[in-house]
Amino acid sequence: MTAVQPHAAKATPRRGFLIGSAVALLGTVIVEVLLGLMIGSPGRDLVLVAGAAVAGMAVGSVVVYGTLRHSDRWLSHNADAPGFPPRSGRIDGVDPPAVAAPDSEAAAGKPLHKLAAKQFDAISAKALVVTGELGHYKELLGILRDQVTNVSTETEGAALDILTRLNEIDRHIQDMIAFLNHAGTSDKMVDLMDRTEARMVANRRLLDEFRESCDQASVESKERLGEFQSMVADLNRVVGQVRGISRQTNMLSFNAAIEATRAGEAGKGFAVVASEVKQLSRGSDKAAVDIQDGIARLQVAISVSLQSMVHNRLEAERKGFDVISDSIAELTENLDRFISHQRDVMTKIHEASEVIAHPIMALIGSIQFQDITRQELQHVSQGMEFVASHSGQLRVVLEDFGKDHDLDSIQTMIAELMEQYVMSQERNIHNAAIGNGELEETGPLVQLF
Amino acid sequence: MGKKILIVDDSPTILMSMRAMLERAGHAVSNAASGEEAVSVLKGGLKPDLVITDFHMGAMNGIDLVREVRKMTALRFIPVLMVTTESQQAKRLEAKAAGATGWLVKPVQPDALLQVIKQVVPGA
Numbered sequence: 001m002t003a004v005q006p007h008a009a010k011a012t013p014r015r016g017f018l019i020g021s022a023v024a025l026l027g028t029v030i031v032e033v034l035l036g037l038m039i040g041s042p043g044r045d046l047v048l049v050a051g052a053a054v055a056g057m058a059v060g061s062v063v064v065y066g067t068l069r070h071s072d073r074w075l076s077h078n079a080d081a082p083g084f085p086p087r088s089g090r091i092d093g094v095d096p097p098a099v100a101a102p103d104s105e106a107a108a109g110k111p112l113h114k115l116a117a118k119q120f121d122a123i124s125a126k127a128l129v130v131t132g133e134l135g136h137y138k139e140l141l142g143i144l145r146d147q148v149t150n151v152s153t154e155t156e157g158a159a160l161d162i163l164t165r166l167n168e169i170d171r172h173i174q175d176m177i178a179f180l181n182h183a184g185t186s187d188k189m190v191d192l193m194d195r196t197e198a199r200m201v202a203n204r205r206l207l208d209e210f211r212e213s214c215d216q217a218s219v220e221s222k223e224r225l226g227e228f229q230s231m232v233a234d235l236n237r238v239v240g241q242v243r244g245i246s247r248q249t250n251m252l253s254f255n256a257a258i259e260a261t262r263a264g265e266a267g268k269g270f271a272v273v274a275s276e277v278k279q280l281s282r283g284s285d286k287a288a289v290d291i292q293d294g295i296a297r298l299q300v301a302i303s304v305s306l307q308s309m310v311h312n313r314l315e316a317e318r319k320g321f322d323v324i325s326d327s328i329a330e331l332t333e334n335l336d337r338f339i340s341h342q343r344d345v346m347t348k349i350h351e352a353s354e355v356i357a358h359p360i361m362a363l364i365g366s367i368q369f370q371d372i373t374r375q376e377l378q379h380v381s382q383g384m385e386f387v388a389s390h391s392g393q394l395r396v397v398l399e400d401f402g403k404d405h406d407l408d409s410i411q412t413m414i415a416e417l418m419e420q421y422v423m424s425q426e427r428n429i430h431n432a433a434i435g436n437g438e439l440e441e442t443g444p445l446v447q448l449f
Numbered sequence: 450m451g452k453k454i455l456i457v458d459d460s461p462t463i464l465m466s467m468r469a470m471l472e473r474a475g476h477a478v479s480n481a482a483s484g485e486e487a488v489s490v491l492k493g494g495l496k497p498d499l500v501i502t503d504f505h506m507g508a509m510n511g512i513d514l515v516r517e518v519r520k521m522t523a524l525r526f527i528p529v530l531m532v533t534t535e536s537q538q539a540k541r542l543e544a545k546a547a548g549a550t551g552w553l554v555k556p557v558q559p560d561a562l563l564q565v566i567k568q569v570v571p572g573a
Binding site for chain 2: 156157160163164167168170174361362364365366367368369370371372374375422423424440442443445446447448449
């Protein structure tokens with residue numbers, strides 16, 4: 001605390017005014033430095049508005065304060081001096097100083113004490129205005145502090161909302177990854193594959209059985225054809241025997257006719273029989289020839305028909321088997337291709353999900369910036385508290401400038417503000433604002449003890 | 450293998466962020482919003498494999514919490530990590546002297562955090 005006390009320095013009001021102005025300028029600079037420390041932090045717009053207001057008010061208030069302080073000291077020192085002029089204006093019991101009049105006023109011949117009283121009245125009026133305005137600083141800074149707090153609160157709400165949504169997205173991605181991992185090796189999938197493979201094998205076996213059956217049928221057909229041809233050969237042999245018998249019968253009838261002729265009249269009847277036998281023999285032979293021809297034609301017809309039937313059937317079955325076999329092969333190939341494609345798709349989705357999941361988790365980590373911002377805004381609010389406190393003290397000094405006051409030093413406040421910081425960045429901004437270019441070294445982000 | 454981890458921080462954002470990162474890695478997470486709440490939870494019987502705490506947290510700061518943890522017989526040797534925005538070297542040394550295991554500066558990315566946990570928690 002800086003004690004503000006009247007002293008016995010022999011300062012004239014003009015010197016007092018000049019000193020007051022200097023103090024005012026210094027105060028302004030300090031306030032601006034204090035505000036400059038804060039504009040590196042979030043909420044800079046609010047702080048700039050507050051800074052402009054505080055700086056302007058501080059200049060005016062400290063000018064008046066400095067002037068009154070030195071006027072007060074001057075009066076205290078000269079009040080009892082002989083020939084001190086009568087007082088025409090008073091503020092809180094303080095007599096107006098006998099200010100040295102400007103040259104023009106002196107030239108006009110006005111009394112110096114009247115000029116001083118007039119100037120004092122004007123200063124007093126301004127002091128009252130400044131005092132009143134200073135009273136509103138607390139309110140103004142309270143508003144700004146609440147706004148900063150609101151920014152912090154809203155940012156936190158938004159950060160939590162973002163985190164909630166990111167968590168939701170991450171959960172869905174994890175579910176999908178788990179599903180893909182499970183689907184690739186699941187019992188259901190394995191069972192489906194096994195059943196499909198078993199069905200394919202069964203179809204192939206069935207096809208082979210059919211083919212074998214057809215081959216067997218073909219062999220049987222050929223065997224039957226052979227049997228038929230054997231039967232035909234037997235029939236031809238029988239027909240040959242019949243024709244042999246006919247030929248012998250014919251020879252027998254011829255001999256009988258000769259013997260009948262040799263027997264004369266007695267053999268006439270026998271000759272008729274021999275003639276009939278001959279006719280029967282020729283008829284039998286002709287019938288045997290006809291049968292033989294019929295059998296030959298039947299053999300040809302049946303052979304052609306049977307061969308055609310077997311051939312056509314085999315051809316049709318072969319084509320059918322080829323179609324079925326090709327279909328099954330294509331089906332198997334397509335199924336393999338589909339399963340392979342499906343596996344590729346699942347692998348791709350799995351990889352993409354992993355790729356997406358990583359930055360989402362990094363985002364969740366980055367949202368922690370909100371806590372950093374919150375702390376920085378807290379320190380800005382702390383700076384506003386300092387300014388509010390100091391403006392209140394200035395107001396008290398102005399309201400009651402005849403007394404001693406303990407006034408906090410701005411430098412002390414700046415130092416206290418420095419103590420509030422926790423981050424190197426804050427301290428570096430602070431140091432840069434007060435002209436200290438020294439940068440604090442940042443330690444390692446991760447350190448194990 | 451998942452471990453039991455207690456996170457202590459007065460920021461809901463940090464609690465939520467850290468919980469998401471740790472649960473994603475398979476850890477079981479409990480949290481406390483202050484040093485006092487953490488002490489209460491620990492005295493209530495929670496035996497975490499790791500405590501991760503903020504530094505600045507109102508009345509009881511992270512270093513105070515470390516000291517309290519070290520007083521508890523069952524938790525005397527569990528690792529305690531400080532995760533904070535505080536960057537002063539003096540504070541790090543203070544935390545080390547109090548018995549903290551390590552120091553991480555916010556914001557903490559999941560890879561770095563999980564790597565540190567593997568280093569300080571056996572079997573993690």
